[in-house]
Amino acid sequence: MTPAGVVELTDWRRRVAELYAAVRHEADPATGHATWRAGRDALFRTHPQSPLAVDDPLRTTGLPCWPYDPALRFEVPLRPAPPATLELDTGTDGTTTMERAGVLEVPGVGALDAWWLAQYGGGLFVPLRDGTAGAETYGGGRYLLDTAKGADLGSLDGRVVLDLNFAYHPSCRYDPAWTCPLAPAGNRVTVPVRAGERLA
Numbered sequence: 001m002t003p004a005g006v007v008e009l010t011d012w013r014r015r016v017a018e019l020y021a022a023v024r025h026e027a028d029p030a031t032g033h034a035t036w037r038a039g040r041d042a043l044f045r046t047h048p049q050s051p052l053a054v055d056d057p058l059r060t061t062g063l064p065c066w067p068y069d070p071a072l073r074f075e076v077p078l079r080p081a082p083p084a085t086l087e088l089d090t091g092t093d094g095t096t097t098m099e100r101a102g103v104l105e106v107p108g109v110g111a112l113d114a115w116w117l118a119q120y121g122g123g124l125f126v127p128l129r130d131g132t133a134g135a136e137t138y139g140g141g142r143y144l145l146d147t148a149k150g151a152d153l154g155s156l157d158g159r160v161v162l163d164l165n166f167a168y169h170p171s172c173r174y175d176p177a178w179t180c181p182l183a184p185a186g187n188r189v190t191v192p193v194r195a196g197e198r199l200a
Contacts, residue, residue, distance in 0.1 A: 005049075012049040015039075017150030023166075024154045033068045033165050040168070051171040051178055063169075064198050072164040072195045075156050078102040078114055086115065088181045096181060098125060103186075104162060109193060112144075113186030114160070123148025124160075128167055129183035131192035136199060138173040141183035167196025 001009070019039035026032035041062040044050045052059050084100040098115040101124065105111050115125040125148070129141030144167055145151055145160075151168070153161040170180035 008048045012043065012047055013149055015043060015047070017152075019043075020150050020152050024152075029070060029073050029163065029165075030068045033163075036166060037062070037065055051174040053175070056174070058174075064200055065196060066165075066194050066198060068165050069195055072193075074106060074162050074164075075159040076104045076106060076162055077159050078104060081113065084113075084186075085118075086181075086184055089179070098181075100186070104160060106162060106164070109164070109191055110189045111186070112189075113184070114145075117148050121148060124152075125181070126162070127181065127183040127187045128164075128193065129188040131190050132194060132198070136192070136194065137167075137197070138169045138199065140170070140172065140180070141187070142167040142169055142196060164193050164195040167193065169197050 019036060022039070023032040023036050026035060044052050044063060045059045050059075058064075079102050081100050081103040086098040086100075088096045088098065097118040099118050101114045101116040103111045104114050104126065109130070112126055112128060117123040117125055124145055125143075126145040127141050127143050130137070133139050133141055143151060144162060144164070145153065151166075153163055153166060155161060170182075171178035172180040
């Protein structure tokens with residue numbers, strides 16, 4: 001990556017972190033969701049690190065999302081789970097190692113593995129591949145949390161805030177030049193989750 005690219009990607013991640021901080025600051029989750037959508041649309045429309053091609057119509061229309069559903073916001077404990085390690089090929093970045101940190105039991109959806117990035121700095125990663133994948137959402141799944149990259153809804157009284165309305169497509173959905181970790185077996189469910197970003 002060029003020096004200019006490094007600075008741009010750093011700025012992208014900073015802006016994502018600032019966006020999620022603004023979401024956490026909102027008392028009303030629906031207002032926070034509107035802030036998140038507007039912020040993501042602005043980044044995807046104007047930022048030099050946007051994964052959208054310059055002529056992609058999503059730069060004009062914004063990223064499609066289902067309407068906010070307050071019933072799909074949860075505060076769930078991170079429950080213990082047997083140790084497991086994932087070694088994921090991340091293209092030119094090499095290999096990303098993740099260790100299972102625990103399990104999040106999501107009402108109406110099921111158990112999702114929560115992964116801890118073993119690299120420097122760490123971070124909680126919760127992908128989701130649900131029953132909409134391949135038809136209404138990206139076939140590789142979406143992300144709920146990726147705290148190493150700023151996508152963090154916070155925690156309350158030791159419980160993880162998991163809001164399915166914030167499920168978002170990874171960059172590889174828009175541009176194959178990006179290599180993204182996809183949802184492993186413990187993050188795949190058959191129930192359709194019609195919340196968050198969708199294909200159309």
